[in-house]
Each structure stands twice: as C-alpha cells, then as structure tokens.
Amino acid sequence: MPDIRVTCPTCNTQLEVDAAYEGEEVECGNCLQVFVATTKKSGGSTSGGQIRGATSRSRSSRDDDDDDRPRRRRRDYDDDDDDDDYRPRRRSQGGNGQAVTALVLGILSLPLCCCPLVGIATSIGAITTGSLGMKKAENRGMAVAGLVLGIIGLILAIINAAAGVAMNLNQNKFR
Numbered sequence: 001m002p003d004i005r006v007t008c009p010t011c012n013t014q015l016e017v018d019a020a021y022e023g024e025e026v027e028c029g030n031c032l033q034v035f036v037a038t039t040k041k042s043g044g045s046t047s048g049g050q051i052r053g054a055t056s057r058s059r060s061s062r063d064d065d066d067d068d069r070p071r072r073r074r075r076d077y078d079d080d081d082d083d084d085d086y087r088p089r090r091r092s093q094g095g096n097g098q099a100v101t102a103l104v105l106g107i108l109s110l111p112l113c114c115c116p117l118v119g120i121a122t123s124i125g126a127i128t129t130g131s132l133g134m135k136k137a138e139n140r141g142m143a144v145a146g147l148v149l150g151i152i153g154l155i156l157a158i159i160n161a162a163a164g165v166a167m168n169l170n171q172n173k174f175r
Contacts, residue, residue, distance in 0.1 A: 006037045098133035102126050102146025109153025116164065119157030126150025 003016045008028040017026055017037055026037045105126035113119035130147030134140055 004037070004039050006039065008033055009035055096133055096136045096139040096143065098129045099136070099139035099141075099143035099146065100133075102130035102133050102150065103142045104146070105129060106146035106149025106153065109150055110156070113153050113156035113160055116157045116161035119153060119160070123150045123154035123157055126153065 002019050004019050004022055006015050006017060006026070007013070008015060008031060010033040011028060011031040013028060013030040015026070015028060015037075021037055023036065023038060025034050027034050103126075105122050109119055109123040109126050112122050126146050127150040130143045130145075130150055133143030133146070136143075
C-alpha cells in the first residue's frame with residue numbers, strides 16, 4: 001500500500017506511515033508521542049499533512065493490542081542495563097595500594113642494590129608490602145611482582161654488601 005505523510009503534533013516531525021494505519025494511533029519515532037494519524041484528505045484538517053486528535057495515552061493503555069503490527073518499545077531511561085553508556089565504571093572499593101607500593105619498591109630495589117643500606121631497606125619494604133598486598137584479590141599480580149623483585153633486590157644488596165666488606169678486610173692484598 002502507498003504511504004502517507006503525517007506530522008507529529010508534539011515535535012512537528014514529518015513521519016511516513018502505511019496508509020493502512022490512517023485514522024489509527026501511531027507512535028512518533030522521534031519523541032515517542034502516541035497520536036491519531038490523519039491527513040487532509042481523510043480528516044479535513046486545515047493544513048495539509050497536519051495531525052488532529054493528538055492523544056497523550058501511552059501504548060500500554062490501548063485496548064486493541066491484538067493486532068499484528070510491530071510496536072516500538074518506549075525507552076526507559078531509568079534502566080541500569082543501558083548498552084549505550086560507555087563511561088567507565090568507578091570502583092566500589094579503593095584499589096590495592098599495598099600491591100602498587102610493593103611493585104614500586106621492588107622496581108626501585110634493583111638499581112638501589114648498589115648502595116647496600118638503601119637497597120636492603122627498599123627490598124625489605126617491597127617484600128613486606130608485597131606479602132600484605134597478596135591477601136587482597138585485587139591487583140594480586142602486582143603484589144607478587146613486587147615481592148619477587150624485592151627478594152631479588154635483597155639478594156643483590158646482600159651480595160654487594162658482602163663484597164664490599166670483603167674488599168675492605170683484604171685491602172692490602174688488592175694493592
């Protein structure tokens with residue numbers, strides 16, 4: 001069947017509907033307002049293509065829901081499962097700061113092992129915060145990485161300290 005042009009009385013959007021729906025309620029695709037679709041030929045409206053008899057009834061209050069034409073669902077903006085919302089979700093809890101601290105201290109312990117006093121302190125801090133950070137499920141990988149780097153940094157700092165002490169004790173042999 002040929003289509004007819006109607007205008008939504010609420011938002012003045014021009015709609016094209018099947019001629020079979022003339023005189024029946026239709027829903028605007030733009031503002032979702034339900035109104036009666038009539039044209040100048042059938043309804044005697046004063047301006048061509050204008051709609052008369054706009055109604056504010058919602059589609060759920062219709063009595064003739066048994067017809068087969070497809071219906072457009074009303075948008076529910078209170079829905080939590082909106083797929084068009086691309087904003088990142090905020091965490092409900094704070095992060096695992098101990099895991100981050102362990103990783104940072106573990107990374108710092110490697111170059112600081114050249115200075116054994118600072119390297120040992122940094123490594124012990126990484127080991128302590130890494131073991132505490134592993135208790136939380138969040139960021140457990142960072143806590144393990146910090147723990148491992150702290151252990152490696154501690155071993156290197158102890159070896160460097162032992163080598164320094166050995167060189168000072170045997171100072172005369174190396175001249």
